[in-house]
Amino acid sequence: MVYAPEVRERVRADLMRLVHRGMPVADYWRAVDDVLDVAVPAEGSCLMTMDPATMLPTAEFVENGLPADAISRLVEIELREPDYTKWVDLARAGTTAASLSDATAGDLDLSRRQREVRRPGGYADELRIVLSSSTGTWGALTVFRETSSAHFSTPEVRFLSSLSGLIADGLRRALLLDDASAGGADAGMLVLDPDDGVDLANREAQQWVDELGTGERAGTRLPLVIRSVARQARAIAGGVDRAGGDDRSGGVDRAGGAGPAAGLRPARARVRTRTGRWVIVRASLLGEGPPAPVAVLLEAARPAEMAPLLADMYGLTQRERQVTELVAQGLPTRQIAGRLRMATYTVQDHLKSIFAKSGTGSRGDLVARLFFDQRALPLTDPPDAR
Template sequence: MPKPTSQRAAEKIAKVAARPNDLVTLWRDVTDVLAEAIPHYWEPCSYSVDPASLLITSHFQENLAEFPPECLTAEYYDDDVNQLADLARSASGITTLHDATRGDPRRSPRWHRNMKLGGDQEMIVALRNRSGEMWGAAALYREPGRPLFTSDEKELLRSLAPHLAEGTRRALLVGAATDPEGLESPGLIILNDRGDVESATPGTDRWLSELPGGDADGAALPPAVLSVATRALRTAKSRDRPGEVALARVLSRGGTWVVLHGANLLSAREHRVAVIIEPAHPARIYPLLMSAYGLTERERDVTRLTLQGFSTAQIADELVVSTHTVQQHLKSIFEKTGVRSRRDLVGKVFFTHYEPRFRDNEERVATQRPILGGPAHR
């Protein structure tokens, strides 16, 4: 008996997402699968977001080299529906423009902008991994006169989201490893099925020397690297776990936590595995906010939650303080950042620190360089 379309799509997406590819390659491969599973207009639009702030760091849509500036402005300054901030806060993690407007999308400025590009319907899903972190979003469109997206199609796209989230995260790590920006950039090692190193990105030797049992020249690979590689190779032989990725969290010699990811190179003739090594919690937004605005640690926490769309009461619950205390922190934050409202604060942080990365990533796509995540170094 042939497998249902949804099961075939899930297995294909899991395999595609497990490959240690750059983000553009991932999304081009994903596009082919989505075209078979969910009929839609033109091409999907994908976004990566910084999970610390939920602000956009890149977009990719075939044949749309530059994201319209007015759409970015509307995303962070306008009062509308179907925005990524709304999606990030939603329990379901998926929404359509028709549902958000109760069947009358003409009320939404977003719909009018989409119609100029030929898209009447819009369905967006949050790319959350199984631990709940949001790494991006994907949007599908349909032209006027087509049937509305069905509940089955929504559920299928939502079921694919965890695979796409992990694929996006891994692709950003691969991009940072192959085009590093600093000492904290991830390292990438390619091993064959005998555990021999075939290649490694610059700077990986530092990570190897930091892990227990390893050394900088690679003569002795750390046991954690070999363990993750072995587990990843083992999953390649299991048809029941397509695309499963091995993970390990290791305390470095310097006392910081490091995360290792093992992913199979499924397209290779021989069994190979890629091991990505990264800091456990880069959290680049925190030093950014401190250096740019001189925010205190508590003010940084309040800002982070504000960027994620938390209300005053929700921030108070999260930080276990009173709403009055949160309001006082917000007043101080507004004074230090030179804004007058929460929306202005989100827009200021995005257009000052994230839009440069967003536009840099567009240039990277055009010049076939890997997309990077997080705010730009300034």
């Protein structure tokens, strides 16, 4: 079924608000499941959190799913045996979402997990969504239908694929919030009252605040980026984007630009500290309504998160960015050409342009410059660290 644009946009807007509602992982997953069911109905769903370094499952949250012993067999197939649309295969191929019916051309029983586990349990088609961001793969979402329901359509797969980054952002926030609350993460966490007063701050948050500095304006208690992101989270919760104008004061660069839903921009920003480090600042509302406090999470920006900024600085085109990403994955020219559906000589022309713009002379130099050597070419003059 193809849903009207207004339905799809409402789903995006609702997801955007959920992303910025500081909920535990289990509550976040249930809320996302309810929103997605409006546009892509399903009889059940499963969220798996993953270790981004290994893509090994770390926890699962299941609604109307299979019993525990069946899940154990599914995990065994996923980790040790060949099958269709395995998570690691989807991630390696850069595929955000896929249905089992499409992968098997409608013959679901070609899948081992379908034959052995899912069909005996009364289930038919499944749609898998990889929850990845620039920081890694943090989880995976599966929605599935029973044998009496139609297979997932291509428009449904495409629509959920377009939402994967947004859902992944919310999952990352929920995981960070859970870990910071338990004292088990390196992330800093501040809890702000409606007037931006600090109700709670862990040690890591205080360190980031000190490193960011509050500026020279008398009476300022918090860095501008924290106040800006917190207010944007409140605006999103109310369905209104109140962040206007240029938000780059103090070295701030809004991560992601315009939000996935029209008129809504994410409550997230990258900012350079006085010592030259970059930090990602995220905010989520802890509850509903104007009196609700806001949780602000701060963590060091990872190299992959800085690559888009450096690409902007070098003026890389969209095609040049795509080529660079595939170079970073170690793909040779012929495979890059096949992936991007262009001639090999076109890829070589793009590489020449990329090398010229970035001041590099080889693929290795390029990858090091964009993804690892953040300090080699700072985006702005190093600020006074006094």
